[in-house]
Amino acid sequence: MAKIIYTHTDEAPMLATYSFLPIIAAYARTAGVEVETRDISLAGRIISQFPERLTADQRIDDALAELGELATRPEANIIKLPNVSASLPQLKAAIEELQGKGYDLPDYPENPQSDEEKATRAKYDKVKGSAVNPVLREGNSDRRAPAAVKNYARNHPHSMGAWSKDSKTNVATMGAHDFRSNEKSVVIESDDTLTIKHVGVDGTETVLKDAVPVLAGEVIDATFMSVAALRTFLTEQVARAKAEDVLFSLHLKATMMKVSDPILFGHAVQAFFPTLFEQYGDALTAAGISPNDGLGGLLAAAEKLPEGAAIKAAVEQRLAEGPDLAMVDSDKGITNLHVPSDVIIDASMPAMIRTSGQMWNSAGEQQDTLAVIPDSSYAGVYQTVLDDCRANGAFDPATMGSVPNVGLMAKAAEEYGSHDKTFEIASAGSVQVVSAGGDVLIEHDVEPGDVWRACQTKDEPIRDWVKLAVTRARATGVPAVFWLDETRAHDANLIAKVKQYLPEHDTDGLTIEIMAPAEATAYSLERIRKGEDTISVTGNVLRDYNTDLFPILELGTSAKMLSVVPLMNGGGLFETGAGGSAPKHVQQLVKENYLRWDSLGEFFALAASLEHLASYDDNERAKILSDTLDRATETFLNEDRSPGRKLGTIDNRGSHFYLALYWAEELAKQTDDADLASSFAALAGTLRENESRIVEELISVQGQPADIGGYYEPDDELATKVMRPSTTFNEALDSL
Structure with missing residues (x-):
């Protein structure tokens, strides 16, 4: 039987799965398609690392490793929902929750000393940060807005804040002594095994990373951030924000860049609160409190110290006297510096641009902002958009063009900072990348505290990326622009x-350009304002940024994108959009049994998955399911069945019901398979006849707290009960 693997992930997408998966399974069975789940949630990834400590009932397989192997095979058909890219505070919270449920898991070792602690730390570091995507992405990314979504956005434009030509919002970036300016890159001539080592000023050699296998044609990059320059820069930006009377707001990616960016975040916390760390830095360090965990963790931990009250008072005094600090939640006093994973650059910058170039201050009011992006690699992209809006006003979703993306990401391409080749330098000297023959390929002089990192990009994914770019340009007739800077x-x-x-492909009649990122941004924005589309062809980190930036401006969200990963060995990976707002949705569900998560991305991914399976398995019914699902989704959008904004309207569960209804009605109308049409005509009739009862059953549970048995690992029985409250709907599905 043909298979679709549907991933069990985290937070709101995972809760939505309890509601949507029974619909998928019931419909897919009519085409002989089996739908299986694999648990790649943060909790599941943690549990899979410690089988020797757990009971037989508690152990689970390493589903991520299994799917990574499957992704290299032609039969792969994986629907991948957003998962937690765990920051250290999230990882610790998940461990604590699982320990409370009886899992004999060790604490996360902050400063591992013994071999056992080092082994435990290594296991936890495997699941931290962007641990899932590099394993599954055995192909490059094709991400675009489906026609139905783009048409809906044009007919029902989302709100965009007005822009003032006097806006004081700007990006601040280093431009020197940062990752971009210090980067060195080599192309490997033949297969080799590299070593990364630190050579102290006294000649002492320390191996940082042994046995890094590389292939001929592979691009190896290394760079570092000068911590002295960073601290000077951050101190200057705090003063600048105060002088210009704008909010200070830090924008990093402490989830994907799981080693480097938390360190940069910690330096920003110290730069904003210099007196606090001058007075109490030693006490905080002695208590194991790190600024890298954010102001929130610091304040919580400081309550247990004798100096706790004084530390809290020092923080409050600085917040009152210093520049205004951008807020994540002004009602709760959660600042931009509270939690490193709260403000993620690819989501926070587009949201700011949508909101008149402003963020929220402590009074709950919008204010112009100094967006501090230390590394200058892509900061110019955002400054270009700010300047364009200041000159030309807000974008108009009703008329603006689109910027689909072809992203280089196969085989962990350009996974800067999310793996084990990033180091905080302990002592002065140099870091070298050395070949097996002893040749020094890359070398940097470094000082204590500098953040050094390297990454790899294999030749085969680059070749496939170029092919995919030409394929999309040919399929659409849209210009394709490689966002590459010859000076980097x-x-x-x-x-x-x-x-x-490029000469390996037929490019006659196509417009294919190479531009530096800021230039490519300006070119794309000029076309956007004319209603024209432009394909952005980018590396992996910029792919992450662009596939949030443009969709949030065009569609109001990045969760409505179609994200297809044509796997290089013939299989398919179908991603369902971004999960940035997922934590707030879970909190609302637990508080008032209302889940606002929009599963539209899951609908598009499922249709693409079924279409791929139909082609691979020559399954005509799967093709019918795919085609009818696309039509049902368009009806879903036109009828405005996405989750509402307040209690008493349909939420995620209601949107699933309506998708099931419209899909059944489309299947009943299709003429290619009479038996299939007959089966779904009966279901469509039942759902339509009982529409008001089902909606009432789904809405009536709202307004009361919901018990799902855990945040990172909900109880299956409790979560199913919460997410499938309509007996009438459940029985109708069972009858199919």
Whole structure:
């Protein structure tokens, strides 16, 4: 039987799965398609690492490793929902929750000393940060707005804040002594095994990373951030925000860049509260309290210290005297510096641009903002958008064009900072990348505290990326622009490869350009305002940024994108959009039994998955399911059945009911398979006849707290009960 693997992930997407998966399974069975789940949630990934400590009932397989192997096979058909890219505070919270449920898991070792502690730390670090995506992404990314979504946005434009030509909002970035300016890049001539080592000023050698296998043609990059320059820069920006009377707001990616960006975040906390750390830094360090965990963790931990009250008073005094600080939740006093994973650049910057270029201050009012992005690699992209809006006003979703993306990400391409090749330097000296023959390929002089990191980009994914870009340009007739800067070391090597591989394809009549990111942004924005589309062809980190930036402006959210990953060995990975607002949705569900998560991304991914399966398995019924699902989704949008904004309207569960209803009605109307049409005509009749009863059953549970038995690992029985409250709907599905 043909299979679709549907991933069990985290937070709101995972809760939605309890409601939507029974619908998928019931409909897919009519085409002989089996739908299986694999648990790649943060909790599941943690549990899978410690089988020796757990009971037989508690143990689970390493589903992520299993899916990583499956992704290399042609039969792969994986629907991947958003998962938690765990920051350290999230990882610790998940461990604590699981320990409270009886799992004999060790605490996270902050400073591992023994071999056992080091082994435990290594296991936990495997599941921290962006641990899932590099394993599953055995292909490059094709991400675009489906026609139904784009048409809906044009007919029902979302709100966009008005822009003032006097806006004081700007981006602040280093431009020197940062990751971008210090980058060095080499192309490996033949298969090799590299070593990364630190050579102290006294000649002492310390191996930082042993046995890094590389292939011929692979691009190896390394760079570092000068901590001294960073601290100077951050101190200057705090003063600038005060002088310009704008909010200070830090924008990093402490989830994906799980080693480097928490360190940068910690330096920002110290730069904003210099007196606090001058007075109490030693006491905080002695208590194991790290600024890298954010102001929230610091304040919570400080309550247990003798100096706790004084520390809290020092924080409050600085907040009152310093520049205004951007807020994540002004009602609760949660600042931009509270939790490193709260403000993620790819979501926070587009949201700011949508809201008149402003963020929220402590009084709950919008205010112009200094967006502090330390590394200058892509900061110019955001400054270009700010300048465009200041000059030309807000974008108009009713008329604006689109910027689909072809992203280089296969085989962990450009996974800067999310793996084990990032180091905080302990002592002065140099860091070297050395070949097996002893040749020094890359070398940087470093000082204590500097953040050094390296990444790899294999040749085969680059070649496939170029092919995918030409394929999309040919399919759409839209210009394709490679966002590459010839003055940046890594990009210069990629430009050479792009120019080498483009002649392998028929590009006659196509517009294919290479532009530096800021220039490519300006070109794309000029076309957007004319209602024209432009394909952005980018590396992995910029892919992450662009596939939030443009969809949030065009569609109001990045969760409505179709994200297809054509796997290089013939399979398919279908991603369902972003999960940035997922935590707030879970909190609302627990508080008042209302889940506002929009599963539209899951609908598009499922249709693409069924279409791929139909082609691979020559399954005509799967093709019918795919085609009718697309039509049902368009009806779903036109009828405005996405979750409402307040209690008493349909939420995620109601939106699933209506998708099931419209899908059944489309299947009943199709003429290619009479038996299938007959089966779904009966279901469609039952659902339509009982529509008001089902909606009442789904809405009536709202307004009361909901018990799902855990945040990171809900209880299956409790979560199913909460997410499937309509007996009438459940019985109708069972009858199919």
